[in-house]
Amino acid sequence: xxxxxxxxxxxxxxxxxxxxxxxxxxxxxxxxxxxxxxxxxxxxxxxxxxxxxxxxxxxxxxxxxxxxxxxxxxxxxxxxxxxxxxxxxxxxxxxxxxxxxxxxxxxxxxxxxxxxxxxxxxxxxxxxxxxxxxxxxxxxxxxxxxxxxxxxxxxxxxxxxxxxxxxxxxxxxxxxxxxxxxxxxxxxxxxxxxxxxxxxxxxxxxxxxxxxxxxxxxxxxxxxxxxxxxxxxxxxxxxxxxxxxxxxxxxxxxxxxxxxxxxxxxxxxxxxxxxxxxxxxxxxxxxxxxxxxxxxxxxxxxxxxxxxxxxxxxxxxxxxxxxxxxxxxxxxxxxxxxxxxxxxxxxxxxxxxxxxxxxxxxxxxxxxxxxxxxxxxxxxxxxxxxxxxxxxxxxxxxxxxxxxxxxxxxxxxxxxxxxxxxxxxxxxxxxxxxxxxxxxxxxxxxxxxxxxxxxxxxxxxxxxxxxxxxxxxxxxxxxxxxxxxxxxxxxxxxxxxxxxxxxxxxxxxxxxxxxxxxxxxxxxxxxxxxxxxxxxxxxxxxxxxxxxxxxxxxxxxxxxxxxxxxxxxxxxxxxxxxxxxxxxxxxxxxxxxxxxxxxxxxxxxxxxxxxxxxxxxxxxxxxxxxxxxx
Numbered sequence: 099x100x101x102x103x104x105x106x107x108x109x110x111x112x113x114x115x116x117x118x119x120x121x122x123x124x125x126x127x128x129x130x131x132x133x134x135x136x137x138x139x140x141x142x143x144x145x146x147x148x149x150x151x152x153x154x155x156x157x158x159x160x161x162x163x164x165x166x167x168x169x170x171x172x173x174x175x176x177x178x179x180x181x182x183x184x185x186x187x188x189x190x191x192x193x194x195x196x197x198x199x200x201x202x203x204x205x206x207x208x209x210x211x212x213x214x215x216x217x218x219x220x221x222x223x224x225x226x227x228x229x230x231x232x233x234x235x236x237x238x239x240x241x242x243x244x245x246x247x248x249x250x251x252x253x254x255x256x257x258x259x260x261x262x263x264x265x266x267x268x269x270x271x272x273x274x275x276x277x278x279x280x281x282x283x284x285x286x287x288x289x290x291x292x293x294x295x296x297x298x299x300x301x302x303x304x305x306x307x308x309x310x311x312x313x314x315x316x317x318x319x320x321x322x323x324x325x326x327x328x329x330x331x332x333x334x335x336x337x338x339x340x341x342x343x344x345x346x347x348x349x350x351x352x353x354x355x356x357x358x359x360x361x362x363x364x365x366x367x368x369x370x371x372x373x374x375x376x377x378x379x380x381x382x383x384x385x386x387x388x389x390x391x392x393x394x395x396x397x398x399x400x401x402x403x404x405x406x407x408x409x410x411x412x413x414x415x416x417x418x419x420x421x422x423x424x425x426x427x428x429x430x431x432x433x434x435x436x437x438x439x440x441x442x443x444x445x446x447x448x449x450x451x452x453x454x455x456x457x458x459x460x461x462x463x464x465x466x467x468x469x470x471x472x473x474x475x476x477x478x479x480x481x482x483x484x485x486x487x488x489x490x491x492x493x494x495x496x497x498x499x500x501x502x503x504x505x506x507x508x509x510x511x512x513x514x515x516x517x518x519x520x521x522x523x524x525x526x527x528x529x530x531x532x533x534x535x536x537x538x539x540x541x542x543x544x545x546x547x548x549x550x551x552x553x554x555x556x557x558x559x560x561x562x563x564x565x566x567x568x569x570x571x572x573x574x575x576x577x578x579x580x581x582x583x584x585x586x587x588x589x590x591x592x593x594x595x596x597x598x599x600x601x602x603x604x605x606x607x608x609x610x611x612x613x614x615x616x617x618x619x620x621x622x623x624x625x626x627x628x629x630x631x632x633x634x635x636x637x638x639x640x641x642x643x644x645x646x647x648x649x650x651x652x653x654x655x656x657x658x659x660x661x662x663x664x665x666x667x668x669x670x671x672x673x674x675x676x677x678x679x680x681x682x683x684x685x686x687x688x689x690x691x692x693x694x695x696x697x698x699x700x701x702x703x704x705x706x707x708x709x710x711x712x713x714x715x716x717x718x719x720x721x722x723x724x725x726x727x728x
Contacts, residue, residue: 130266130302133256137273137316138296143243144181144217147255151211151262159208163201163257164441167239167310169391169424171446171503171512174235176254177201179219188212201257201442218255219243222385237387238398242376244383247317247336248273249376250281251391251398253310258441267303272296273316280321280334281314282372282395307439311393315374320344326355330370337377338384341403342410347375350411351418357468358422361460365426365545372396373418377403377410380667388670390421394429394553397421402670409674415470420461428453430548437556447559450500450512451582455519456540459527462520466726473726477599477708478606478614480524484590485617487517492587496522521590522582526574528593528725533571536724543570597722598714605639605702610675613637614703620652620669627662628652629669640701644694647687654684 129152136146149161163176177200185193187210194206205211221240234240235254242249256269268286273279275290275297286300303309320335322344333351335344351373378384378400390399399421401413428436433447447453466476491511496519499508527540546569551557557565563583567575580586594600608614619635622628633648635641652660655668675681675698682695711718 130268131259131262132268132270134270135250135255135272137248137271137277139272140243141217143223144219145243145248145255147216147218149214149256151213151259151265154208154211154261156208156261157206159205159211160198160260161203161205161214161257162260162442164253164310165201166441166444166504167235167251167253168436168439169393170236170239171450172236172509173504174239175200176221176235176257179221179224179241179254181217181219183214183216185214186212220249221254222249223383236389236391237376237378237385237400238389238391240385240387242385244317247319247338247376248315249374249398250314250316252313253441256309258306264305266305267309269301269303269309270298271301271314271316272298276318277316278319278321278334279314279316280319280332280372280374281312282332282370283308283312283314310441311395313372313374313393313396313398315376322348324348324352326352327359329355329359329368331355332370332372333375334373335375335377337403338379338381339403342377342405342407344375346407347411347414350414353470354415354419355422357470358419358464361464361468361541362423362426363545365430365541365548368395368425370395371422374398375414376400377405378667379403380664380671384667386666388666390417392421392424392429394425402667402674404667404671405674406676406679408676413673415465416461419464420458423457423460423464424453426460426544426548427456430553431544431551432556433559433562434556435559446501446503448497448501449559449562450503450515451496451519451522452562454515455496455521456523456544458516458520459523459540463524463527467728474606474707476726478705480521481705481707482614483517483520487514487521490514490517492518493585495585496582518588521588525577525581525588525590525593528596528721529573529577530570531724532596532721533573536721538570594708595711596718597725598711598718599708599722600711601706602709603704604707604709606705606707608638608701608703608705610638610640610672610698610701611669612703614705617703622662622665624662629660629662629665637703638701639703640699643699646685646694649687650692651686652683653686653691654682656682 132150134148139146163180165175166173183195183203185195185205187193193211196204198204220243221235222242224234239251241251241254273296275295279299281301283301283303286302289298303312315334315336317336320337320343322333324331331351333344333348335342372395374396376399385400388400388402390397397418399417401410405413433449435445435447462476462479465471466473490513491507494511499511502508503512523540530538530540530543563575563578566578581588606614611618613619613634617634619632619638619641620629621632628651630649630651631641631646635646635648654660658668660668677698677700679698681698685692685694
C-alpha cells in the first residue's frame with residue numbers, strides 16, 4: 099500500500115509541474131542541468147529527484163546512473179535503486195521511457211523533454227537485507243535515507259546524459275530547517291520556505307565528475323570545524339545513539355592531519371577537507387561495510403559505533419589517513435583511465451600498486467616518520483602485511499591484476515593492494531633512499547610526478563614505468579619490471595638487510611581479536627550458526643590466561659547474544675576494547691556453560707618481527723635513519 103501511495107503521489111506531482119516552453123535556441127548542451135532532491139517529501143524511504151536538462155535537439159537521449167564509481171573497483175549498479183522513472187514534456191504529459199539495462203534509460207521524442215522525475219531507494223537498507231540481486235555498493239560509497247540522517251553520495255541520486263557529460267550542474271537540496279547540512283560542493287546560498295519549516299540549499303558543480311566527487315551529509319549531525327595550517331577541516335559525525343561526538347575525536351583528527359601536512363610538505367593544496375563519519379550501530383538497517391571512500395577534498399567513513407573512544411581514534415588514524423593521502427595519487431597522479439572515467443563501461447589502469455598501495459604505505463609510514471608511533475609498531479605493521487599478502491596470490495602480476503580487477507581470479511586478490519601494494523611502496527622507498535644517499539624517497543618521486551602531471555593532466559598507462567625508471571634509477575625500474583609487472587615474489591629480507599634489520603621473535607602487543615598480525619582467534623560453523631575460539635586463541639596471552647580452549651562456542655559478548663548475523667558488529671567492536679575495561683563473555687564447552695568476566699589485562703603474542711641487526715654497518719644504520727626519520 100505504501101509503494102502504491104508513493105507512485106500515486108509522484109504522478110500527482112508530475113501532472114501539476116508543467117514548465118513554460120523554452121525558446122528555440124535554449125539548447126541543453128549550453129545550459130546547466132538543473133537537479134533537485136527533496137528530503138521533506140520522502141515517501142516509503144524514497145527521495146524524489148527531479149532532473150531538468152534544458153532543451154534537446156535530438157529525438158532520443160540516454161540517461162544513466164553509474165554502474166561503477168571511482169575508487170571502488172567493484173560493480174555498484176546504482177540504477178537498481180531507482181523507482182518509477184518518468185519523463186515529462188513541456189505540457190506535463192508523459193513521454194516514452196525505455197529501460198535498456200540496470201543503469202540505462204532512453205527517452206523518445208526528446209525534443210519535447212522537459213524533465214525527468216524518479217524516486218531513489220537508499221543502499222544501506224538494501225545492503226542489510228542481502229541486496230536486490232548482484233553486488234551492492236561498498237557502504238562508504240552508498241546512500242542512507244533515515245528520518246534524522248541522509249548520506250548523500252550524489253552518484254546514487256543523480257545520473258548523467260550521454261550527450262551532456264561535460265555540462266555544469268545546478269543542484270537544489272530541500273531539507274527540514276532543523277537539519278545540519280555539510281558539503282564541500284560550491285554553495286550558492288539558501289532559501290527558507292514560506293512557513294519556515296524547510297530550507298533549500300543551492301549548489302553548483304562544474305561537471306558530472308564534481309557531482310560524484312562531493313558527497314554531502316544532512317540531518318542531526320555533530321560538526322566541528324578547525325584549521326590545520328591553511329586547511330579548513332570539517333568533521334561531521336552521525337552517531338545514532340550519541341555514543342561519540344565530533345568534539346571527542348577532534349584532537350585525534352587535528353594531530354593526524356597536522357602530521358600528514360608536515361609529511362607531505364608543499365604537495366597538499368586543498369583549502370578545505372571534509373570528513374563525513376557515519377557510525378553504524380549494528381541494527382538491521384545499519385551499513386555493514388566498514389571503511390572509507392576517498393574524494394579530492396573529502397572522505398566518507400563508516401565505522402562501528404560500538405568502538406571505544408580510543409578504538410575509534412585508532413580506526414580514524416588508520417582509515418582516514420589513507421584516504422587523505424589519495425590527494426597525491428590518484429587525485430594528482432593518475433592515468434587516462436582514471437581521468438576520463440566511464441561510469442558505465444570503465445577500463446582500469448594497471449597501476450593500483452600506486453593508487454592504493456603507495457597511498458597505504460604513506461598512511462603507515464607517516465606515523466613513524468612524524469613520531470606518532472615507535473619504529474617497533476611500524477615494523478609490526480609491515481610484518482602483518484607480509485603475512486597477509488602470503489595468504490593471497492603472491493605470484494600474480496600486479497599490473498595484470500589491476501587492469502582486470504573486476505574479473506576472477508583478480509577480483510578476489512584485490513585486497514592485496516593494501517598489503518603487497520604497500521610493501522611495493524616500501525621497497526621502492528628504500529631503493530630510492532639507498533641510491534640517493536637518503537636524499538630522495540617514494541614521496542619525493544610522487545611529488546615529481548605530481549609536478550609533471552597534476553590533477554588535470556593524465557599519464558599514459560603503458561608508459562609510466564618507463565618514465566619512472568628514467569626519472570629515478572635502473573634498480574627501481576628493474577624492481578618494477580620484475581615484481582610489479584612480473585610475477586616474481588619479493589624477497590623482503592633483501593630490503594630489510596639494506597636498513598640493518600633482521601628477523602627475530604618477540605612479544606608484540608596485540609588486541610583481543612588477533613594473536614599478533616592478522617592471526618584471528620575466532621572461527622565459525624555456518625551449518626550450526628556458531629562462532630568459537632580457534633587454536634590461535636591460545637597464542638593470545640589474555641585469552642590463554644582466561645583458560646579458553648579451542649572449540650569453545652561463544653554465546654554472548656558483554657551480555658549480547660552473538661550470531662553469524664551480528665558477528666561483524668560485536669567482534670568488530672572488540673577492536674576498541676582497552677586494558678582495564680570490564681568485560682563478560684559467555685561460553686559453551688561440551689554442552690556446559692562457562693562465564694568469563696572481569697577486567698581486561700594487556701594482550702600480547704609471540705610473533706616473528708623485525709629487530710635491529712646488532713652487526714649492522716654504519717651505512718645500514720644511516721639508511722635506516724633516513725628511511726624512518728628523514
